[in-house]
Amino acid sequence: GESNNPDAGGSDAEGGENGASSEVAGTLVGGGASSQEAAMTAWTDGFTSVAPDAQVNYASVGSGGGRDGFLGGEYDFAGSDAAMSDEEWESSQEVCGPEGAFHIPSYISPVAVAFNVEGIEDTLNLDADTIAAIFAGDVTSWDDEAIAEHNPDIELPATPISVVHRADDSGTTENFVDYLANASENWDYEVSGEWPSEIAAESAQQTSGVVGLTSETDGAITYADASQIGDLTTVAVQVGEEYVEYSPEAASQAVASSTPVEGQASNNMAYELDRNTEESGAYPVVLVSYHIFCNEYPDQETADLATAFGEYVISEDGQATAEGAAGNAPISDELRDGAMESLSAITVSE
Amino acid sequence: MTQTPTPTPASVQGPSGAPGLSEPTSNGVPRRSSLTQNTLPSWLWIVMLGGSVILGAALSALLGFNLATFFIFTAVIYVISSYIVTRTRVNRRRATDGLWTNLVYLAFLIALMPLVSVIWSVASVGIPGLMTPGFMVSDMQGITGLVDQASQTEGAPVLGGIAHALIGSLLITLAATAISVPIGLLASIYLVEYAKGGPLSRAITFFVDVMTGIPSIVAGLFAGAAMAWFLSVFSGVTGLLTTQRSTLGITAAIALSVLMVPVVVRTTEEMLRVVPNELREASYALGVRKWRTILKVVLPTAISGIASGVTLAIARVIGETAPILVTAGFVVNTNWNLFQGWMTALPVYIFRQFQNPTSPNFSDPSEQRAWAAALVLILIVMGLNLFARLIAKLFAPKQAGR
Amino acid sequence: MTSSLTQSDKRGVAGDRVFSALTLSAGVLILLTLAFVALFLTVNSRDAVYQEDQGGWILTAFLDYAYPLVIGTLIASFIALILAAPIAVGVALYISHYAPPRFSKSIGYVIDLLAAIPSVVYGAWGMSFLGPALIPVYGWLHENLGFIPLFAGDPSQTGRTIFTAGVVLGVMILPIITSVCREIFIQTPKLHEEAALALGATRWEMIKMSVFPFARAGIISGIMLGLGRALGETMAVALVLSPGMLTASLISSGNSTIPAEIALGFPEAPPGSERQAQLIAIGLVLFLITLLVNMTARWIVSRHKEFSGAN
Amino acid sequence: MSKRVDVIDLNVYYGDFLAVEGINMSIDAQAVTAFIGPSGCGKTTFLRSLNRMHEVLPGARVKGQLLLDGEDIYDPGVDPVTVRTQVGMVFQRPNPFPTMTIRENVLAGYKLNGARLSKSESEEIVETSLRSANLWNEVKDRLDRPGSGLSGGQQQRLCIARTIAVKPDVILMDEPCSALDPISTLAIEDLIGELQQDYTVIIVTHNMQQAARVSQKTAFFNIAGTGKPGKLIEYSDTTAIFNTPQEKSTEDYVSGRFG
Amino acid sequence: MSKRVDVIDLNVYYGDFLAVEGINMSIDAQAVTAFIGPSGCGKTTFLRSLNRMHEVLPGARVKGQLLLDGEDIYDPGVDPVTVRTQVGMVFQRPNPFPTMTIRENVLAGYKLNGARLSKSESEEIVETSLRSANLWNEVKDRLDRPGSGLSGGQQQRLCIARTIAVKPDVILMDEPCSALDPISTLAIEDLIGELQQDYTVIIVTHNMQQAARVSQKTAFFNIAGTGKPGKLIEYSDTTAIFNTPQEKSTEDYVSGRFG
Numbered sequence A: 001g002e003s004n005n006p007d008a009g010g011s012d013a014e015g016g017e018n019g020a021s022s023e024v025a026g027t028l029v030g031g032g033a034s035s036q037e038a039a040m041t042a043w044t045d046g047f048t049s050v051a052p053d054a055q056v057n058y059a060s061v062g063s064g065g066g067r068d069g070f071l072g073g074e075y076d077f078a079g080s081d082a083a084m085s086d087e088e089w090e091s092s093q094e095v096c097g098p099e100g101a102f103h104i105p106s107y108i109s110p111v112a113v114a115f116n117v118e119g120i121e122d123t124l125n126l127d128a129d130t131i132a133a134i135f136a137g138d139v140t141s142w143d144d145e146a147i148a149e150h151n152p153d154i155e156l157p158a159t160p161i162s163v164v165h166r167a168d169d170s171g172t173t174e175n176f177v178d179y180l181a182n183a184s185e186n187w188d189y190e191v192s193g194e195w196p197s198e199i200a201a202e203s204a205q206q207t208s209g210v211v212g213l214t215s216e217t218d219g220a221i222t223y224a225d226a227s228q229i230g231d232l233t234t235v236a237v238q239v240g241e242e243y244v245e246y247s248p249e250a251a252s253q254a255v256a257s258s259t260p261v262e263g264q265a266s267n268n269m270a271y272e273l274d275r276n277t278e279e280s281g282a283y284p285v286v287l288v289s290y291h292i293f294c295n296e297y298p299d300q301e302t303a304d305l306a307t308a309f310g311e312y313v314i315s316e317d318g319q320a321t322a323e324g325a326a327g328n329a330p331i332s333d334e335l336r337d338g339a340m341e342s343l344s345a346i347t348v349s350e
Numbered sequence B: 001m002t003q004t005p006t007p008t009p010a011s012v013q014g015p016s017g018a019p020g021l022s023e024p025t026s027n028g029v030p031r032r033s034s035l036t037q038n039t040l041p042s043w044l045w046i047v048m049l050g051g052s053v054i055l056g057a058a059l060s061a062l063l064g065f066n067l068a069t070f071f072i073f074t075a076v077i078y079v080i081s082s083y084i085v086t087r088t089r090v091n092r093r094r095a096t097d098g099l100w101t102n103l104v105y106l107a108f109l110i111a112l113m114p115l116v117s118v119i120w121s122v123a124s125v126g127i128p129g130l131m132t133p134g135f136m137v138s139d140m141q142g143i144t145g146l147v148d149q150a151s152q153t154e155g156a157p158v159l160g161g162i163a164h165a166l167i168g169s170l171l172i173t174l175a176a177t178a179i180s181v182p183i184g185l186l187a188s189i190y191l192v193e194y195a196k197g198g199p200l201s202r203a204i205t206f207f208v209d210v211m212t213g214i215p216s217i218v219a220g221l222f223a224g225a226a227m228a229w230f231l232s233v234f235s236g237v238t239g240l241l242t243t244q245r246s247t248l249g250i251t252a253a254i255a256l257s258v259l260m261v262p263v264v265v266r267t268t269e270e271m272l273r274v275v276p277n278e279l280r281e282a283s284y285a286l287g288v289r290k291w292r293t294i295l296k297v298v299l300p301t302a303i304s305g306i307a308s309g310v311t312l313a314i315a316r317v318i319g320e321t322a323p324i325l326v327t328a329g330f331v332v333n334t335n336w337n338l339f340q341g342w343m344t345a346l347p348v349y350i351f352r353q354f355q356n357p358t359s360p361n362f363s364d365p366s367e368q369r370a371w372a373a374a375l376v377l378i379l380i381v382m383g384l385n386l387f388a389r390l391i392a393k394l395f396a397p398k399q400a401g402r
Numbered sequence C: 001m002t003s004s005l006t007q008s009d010k011r012g013v014a015g016d017r018v019f020s021a022l023t024l025s026a027g028v029l030i031l032l033t034l035a036f037v038a039l040f041l042t043v044n045s046r047d048a049v050y051q052e053d054q055g056g057w058i059l060t061a062f063l064d065y066a067y068p069l070v071i072g073t074l075i076a077s078f079i080a081l082i083l084a085a086p087i088a089v090g091v092a093l094y095i096s097h098y099a100p101p102r103f104s105k106s107i108g109y110v111i112d113l114l115a116a117i118p119s120v121v122y123g124a125w126g127m128s129f130l131g132p133a134l135i136p137v138y139g140w141l142h143e144n145l146g147f148i149p150l151f152a153g154d155p156s157q158t159g160r161t162i163f164t165a166g167v168v169l170g171v172m173i174l175p176i177i178t179s180v181c182r183e184i185f186i187q188t189p190k191l192h193e194e195a196a197l198a199l200g201a202t203r204w205e206m207i208k209m210s211v212f213p214f215a216r217a218g219i220i221s222g223i224m225l226g227l228g229r230a231l232g233e234t235m236a237v238a239l240v241l242s243p244g245m246l247t248a249s250l251i252s253s254g255n256s257t258i259p260a261e262i263a264l265g266f267p268e269a270p271p272g273s274e275r276q277a278q279l280i281a282i283g284l285v286l287f288l289i290t291l292l293v294n295m296t297a298r299w300i301v302s303r304h305k306e307f308s309g310a311n
Numbered sequence D, E: 001m002s003k004r005v006d007v008i009d010l011n012v013y014y015g016d017f018l019a020v021e022g023i024n025m026s027i028d029a030q031a032v033t034a035f036i037g038p039s040g041c042g043k044t045t046f047l048r049s050l051n052r053m054h055e056v057l058p059g060a061r062v063k064g065q066l067l068l069d070g071e072d073i074y075d076p077g078v079d080p081v082t083v084r085t086q087v088g089m090v091f092q093r094p095n096p097f098p099t100m101t102i103r104e105n106v107l108a109g110y111k112l113n114g115a116r117l118s119k120s121e122s123e124e125i126v127e128t129s130l131r132s133a134n135l136w137n138e139v140k141d142r143l144d145r146p147g148s149g150l151s152g153g154q155q156q157r158l159c160i161a162r163t164i165a166v167k168p169d170v171i172l173m174d175e176p177c178s179a180l181d182p183i184s185t186l187a188i189e190d191l192i193g194e195l196q197q198d199y200t201v202i203i204v205t206h207n208m209q210q211a212a213r214v215s216q217k218t219a220f221f222n223i224a225g226t227g228k229p230g231k232l233i234e235y236s237d238t239t240a241i242f243n244t245p246q247e248k249s250t251e252d253y254v255s256g257r258f259g
């Protein structure tokens, strides 16, 4: 039979106006967060349409694996749900020259608190304390007083709550738990990519796994990248006095109100997210996915490729491609401008 | 027909009271009874099976009928009742024999259940995917979420395929086999034919067993680290290598070899050990050297077992996911070169398509591709098995002598 | 042929030397590889047990982390073995001594197919089919046998328990044990089988007298092969299990195995961190467990060496 | 006790190959019957069909009737295991159980019946059987060593001991002495003479002197050519077969002028 | 061609067990020498030490000298394989290669060593060897069938054919006829008679008539008791051994009054 592959980048054949130069050639390899895989598929495909001689490979080995490979020289760039620690940045100076590596946000995604309860068709309002109590296993029924208090208009069924969390070590978990730990008094577990092992609950691998399991189980609640929750109903989170539903704008606003990480490369764009924000319309359960590049590459070809690819990803075109293919929320123009500037700092080592 | 034995001459005189003749008459059934006394009519079994089915169905219906309980009840009732019937109507030995026969058959039926279940779940979902035009010859280049979205929402054909993963898997497995079969075979030959039970051979046997327990992911990490080290040293010395990067098909092959070798050694060793010594001696006596004897007499005699051991080993690794993902990466296009660039393997492909659908919110096409790929993987191993059997048939001892 | 004894053909002797050296070096290569794996694990797991800034050795912290995983791994493998080993031996016997000879080859082939199924598929099957199918069983066990600690605790609503994982592992190792046993059973010398039959042994008695003693070492090594697989299986367990803290209950979610923990944790473990070292360290622990298991098996086999059938 | 064997129109097959054709004969109880004939004529094959050992080979089958004291052992209702407890067999090649000790080998048949033997009973059985097989003196000090450590001849005698230990009605012996030295052979021949008083003994042998020495009746089998079935040529009193054979080929064979 | 064998102070061990002790004898070239003796006296063991087959058993070893035309085959510089190409062996139990056809079995000595034979050469070797072993007529139509499908006697003759196909200097035969019928036995005896003209033939047998018929010299081995080593009791012309034995035990043995 004949191969059924569409022409490369068929969906965006007219692309290329956003600064991506079509002269770049060669193969750029990266690895990291598996949550970026869907978007990355779209980007690598779209990138070939603006740079026909270039190819980008991406291994979804996990954020840690991606950073590991990047620091070990295995990858030219890394995709990561968490920013590098200072030690990691220091060790990046070995492969990336004195300026080390830097982050640029590749997309910002709201983490939805999603559930599947027969009888609740609408968004549920909850505050951080209640969410923490539910996920800690202290609130065990959907008609619990704590939930009813925030939702006087909804008739809550007596279904038991099944908490579903990520079985694998995950950036989503880390951001969600970080939110709980900062915004709620009820949460005093360690913040890490691993779900606290003291809490007995159901779990599944990857975002698709938790979403799938939640969809199959009545009374289940989980947290997941909002772009991938399918038909699940979500929670509007109390911020200040209002309840905010997740949306790209609300997520961007939460990031905009956060402070950049200090002490790494000058063009670094990693953020210390402010989970306790009271800013109106900001959705603080948010995850910033980064691309990590070197400030210095050993040869011109790689440097050009990295710059071109980085620029393509954050270009309007690239963001639109990812939104169409993977449902990712596009980043704001403000962030884009900053990122373009950061990328322009990439040089070739002598 | 019970008879007191005629006293035999001194040479065969049994002990006092000739226990050998009185003992076996358990349950009042004399051993020297008429020949037909120890059997039951065959219609009895059919009746009993029928009875067990009915009883099983009834019991299962009490608990809310389902196939599993029905099967369990029927089996248990049949096994127990036929034991009791044989025990009372015939004797204990027959009953024990029948019991084990039933249990052995039951074991077989039980083993079939997961097989049927798995194959059914794979085939029923996988066949439509496999039937999609171009599935076997396309890679995933150009397949983005949008394409899948179109497939799921507008009914457009599901595009993309497994050509790249198929080639990757075959190349990697082939390389792993090429590495581990000679090593494994030679090592087991050493153990069986050369080693004289010294500490070295005992260490090898022992650690080969230990090796079977290496988690596959550890093998992957190890191979990656080893390759990275090798490349850095080697290119440092010669400056010949164009790549410093260890993510290569061959690295995955090495990782798989770590998993394969112990399986090959273990099975081959067993097979070589049961080759009768008289054949080796026959060959030596013809003035044939040891190594030729091993190659031309011992190995061919054991070839059928070895072939199935190797198949087992291949089947073991061809389905590995984690070690290949961390060593060979994951790409959308075809790569024929084990020594340059990344490769995709089928299980990795399946895993990624399941876990990270190309379009997260429209995952049906990805799942379809995943199941179809799983079906292909199963078919490949089936084919391998057939091939091993063919080899076994061609080379195996022609006929078991008396 | 008429040459003197000492002037033998040099090439022949060289052939023998080269071949035996080859086999020896293959054996040594295996040992070396294993030594390197051990070295790799040891070196990289150092940070898990020794942290300068936490006052040196942190062995207890590590053990606290590791022991539930060790127990979980053992439970899952044990369940797998308990389920698979008898059935596998039964199936192997069925193929070698019970099935009609004309079909026995094809039946063996059918069982080999179980080995053909990749672990990802088993994982998917266990997750989407077996787990849900076992939910009512867990409910029943809890209601009726809840007083036994194994069946205490809330029965899982998703079926993703250590027991389900054990069953999946059992299915996975079944063909391995079967195929090793089958090959050995078939090799049982006809002479010995006939000796038993001629004494008036029933089929089962013949098997007990001739087949099992002959195949004993083979059965044990088949089981060890299966156990090794069960101990080290990663992907299927990671997909099937809903891991959590150690519980005695087999029917609620919780428990985890070492390989699953590594697979689930490693991708996100920060490079060079204590977490990464911890994961590699439990890999080393698993390695040691396999070592122990095998020592035991060796010991069992060697106790009966004198009467081994292959002579 | 002892049973007579009547063979009626027996054909023995290996798959489609007819190895032994149209045997009709009556074998007396309490007597020794010898089967002689050139190699490949089907003696072993026929002998194995007498206790239904033939059918354990895949594809092997039997047509016809074989009456043991009037009861057809090939009747569909008959359990081969029952037949084999009544018709014991010693094979051409010694086959002691390699995983059992010498003692266990002798007791193997007893153990099957689930017989619980006291220590002294089993000691006695072991000693009597081994003595009868002329092996006692050689192995009495190593009864707990594996049976496979013996020489070929010792092994064969062990197998004979094992068979007679369970005291069957009919004893089949397929060249039981072919691996034995003359002394052991003589002892076995004596033993056969003793057994004959209580058992039906059927022995395949290549040694004509042996046939003449031990048997009352002798059956001569022959084969017309390769691929042809073996047939019973002549069956008669041993003295008649060796002194006044009726058939030319019998005469040729026993006088060594054959072929 | 043919070589003489001189044995000087030979002790043969299984591990620590001394199985055969202090053998001194000279075996003539171009003659047949028979080894007789009761079972377990070490005939097989000694025979296997003549072509260094003994040492393939783990723990088995030999002390003393064994000269083949004056050259010690146990000299450290000697390659056992060379010895075995010059000293062929036929075993007590027939052991054709089960993976090979009848033809391949006969040619095994060549094929296994990687020799390249033309079709006509190999045809010729196969036919001559099988004819000499008196097997040609029975198998000529099924040369490409597996060797394991033959009867015991046919298998043994196949093994003899296989051994003589490579034309060694000395041929060792360990009870080669114990599985054969008289006709084949006679043929093999004739063959031995022919072989003797060019080869040194050493045969272990339990059949005294056979020893008397085929051999020029006979060696009688005996054993004092279990666990004791086997010894060479008397070695002399066959006629002398059978008619005027010097030793009491020899006389007892050959006259059947032994034990």
Ligand SMILES: Nc1ncnc2c1ncn2[C@@H]1O[C@H](COP(=O)(O)OP(=O)(O)OP(=O)(O)O)[C@@H](O)[C@H]1O
Residues within 6 Å of the ligand: B402, D014, D017, D019, D038, D039, D040, D041, D042, D043, D044, D045, D046, D057, D227, D230, E149, E150, E151, E152, E153, E154, E179, E180, E181
């Ligand atoms: N397992 C078997 N399958 C097919 N044919 C066989 C088998 N065993 C023996 N035969 C054939 O059946 C015929 C009779 O063989 P059988 O072994 O009964 O001869 P025999 O008289 O016992 O010979 P011998 O004296 O050499 O032991 C021979 O032609 C032989 O080739």
Ligand SMILES: Nc1ncnc2c1ncn2[C@@H]1O[C@H](COP(=O)(O)OP(=O)(O)OP(=O)(O)O)[C@@H](O)[C@H]1O
Residues within 6 Å of the ligand: D149, D150, D151, D152, D153, D154, D179, D180, D181, E014, E017, E019, E038, E039, E040, E041, E042, E043, E044, E045, E046, E057, E227, E230
């Ligand atoms: N592999 C072995 N290991 C230890 N002892 C053995 C071994 N083979 C034989 N023996 C012992 O060595 C002695 C001589 O055995 P051998 O087989 O040489 O006797 P034989 O004269 O050939 O007897 P037969 O006539 O029965 O074949 C016997 O006591 C026997 O038990």
Ligand SMILES: [Mg+2]
Residues within 6 Å of the ligand: D043, D044, D045, D092, E151, E152
């Ligand atoms: Mg025979």
Ligand SMILES: [Mg+2]
Residues within 6 Å of the ligand: D151, D152, E043, E044, E045, E092, E174
């Ligand atoms: Mg011998």
Ligand SMILES: O=P([O-])([O-])[O-]
Residues within 6 Å of the ligand: A033, A034, A035, A036, A063, A081, A169, A170, A171, A172, A173, A206, A207, C268
């Ligand atoms: O994006 P994650 O897979 O790390 O949650």
